[in-house]
Amino acid sequence: MNLLAALLAALLVLSPFSRVAQGADLRVLTSFLPMYLFTRNVVGDAPGVTVEMMLPASLGCPHDYSLSPGDMRKIAEADLFIANGFGMEDFLGAPIRRANPKIRVVETASSVIPLRAGGDPHGHPGGGRNEVNPHTWVSPRNAILQVRAIEKALSDVSPGNGPVFRRNADTYVGRLDALAREFNETARHFRNRNIVTFHNVFDYLAREIGLTIVGRIEETPGQEPSAGEMRELVRTIRETTAAAVFAEPQYPERLAETVAREAGVPVRMLDPVSTGSAAPTTYEDVMRRNLQTLTEALGTR
Structure with missing residues (x-):
């Protein structure tokens, strides 16, 4: 029994949450804006929990982002790292472990049924890349799943705050569910369901509300199309x-x-909520503007 007690004591010392269990504040670091918004809504006014966003809210999706010395310091001081996952944050893994071997990393997208980056928005395989599409949060139903994953991770680490996290998550999920129902009800009446997006950030939303993305300007983020590819897109x-x-x-x-x-169609703006305000209602506000934009562009019957 003495040996077992010693082993358990050692595990507590090594655990990133031993100080939390002893009453210290829980320090939560989020990768970028949507993960911060989801986490902030779940934490709410829970005592002894701080939430910080690592990437500036003006940066956007962290494709190919390299950690700075300041980022490494933030990671070293955090207990819990909330990420999207599915390859969105290339720096997950060894770089984070080097900065903080004890940190717990939660990839919230693991709760979502994935789409392939090289397939169509309904999940059928196609040409191009075959990695998983990481833009899961741009779908209210997926956002609900990711919020629940955050709630669970927070409650596991800080069980004393579990009831607060559950109450806050239930409230936020209720708002997201209302948003999802607005999208689904409005989309039922769209006259045209064929759209072209800049890149594959809206594929999960298209799957959710029954849109068909017939083409993308950039099949690979950051890689501009050739003249031939643009002519083919215009034809499509x-x-x-x-x-x-x-x-x-x-x-x-x-x-x-x-x-x-060249194609004789209008340009409209859709916002994937990867930049902007850090206010708690930002996700809902931006997505409702997206719904209005889609309604105006696609028409209703």
């Missing part, structure tokens, strides 16, 4: 009578405007 837009080309606020509109002008 005309053949499928796509309603519009949707740009994103995180990228210049030049390519979207060029393709739309």
Whole structure:
């Protein structure tokens, strides 16, 4: 029994949560804006919990992001790291472990049924890359799953705050469920369901509400299309009578405007909530603006 007690004591010393169990504040670090918004809503006013966002809210999706010395310090001081996962944060794994071997990393997208980056928005395999599409949060139903994953992780680490986390998560999930129902009800009446997006960030939303993404301007984020690829995209837009080309606020509109002008369709803006305000209602506010934009572009019957 003495040996067992010694082993248990050693595990507590090594555990990243031993100080939390002893009454210290729980320090939660989130990777980027949507993970911060979800976590902040679950934590709410829970005592002894701090939530910080690692990447600036103006940066956007952390594709190919490299950790800075300041990031490493934040990771070293945190107990829990809330990430999206599915490859969104390339720095997960060894870089984080080097900064803080004791930190617990939660990849919230693991609760979502994945889409392939090279497939169509309904999950069918297609050409191009075959990695998992990491943009899970741009779907209210997926957001609910990710919020529940955050709630569970927080309750595991700080069980004393479990009732607070559950209450806050229930409230937030109720709001997200209302948002999802708004999307589904409105989408039932869309006159045109064919769209072109800038890249594959809206594939999960398309799956959720029954849109067909007939083309993307950038099949690989950050890699501009060739002249031949743009001509092919224009041809596809005309053949499928796509309603519009949707740009994103995180990228210049030049390519979207060029393709739309050649195809004779309008350009509209959809926001994947990867930049912007850190206010608690930002996700819902932005997604409702997206719904209004889709309604105006696709028409209703």
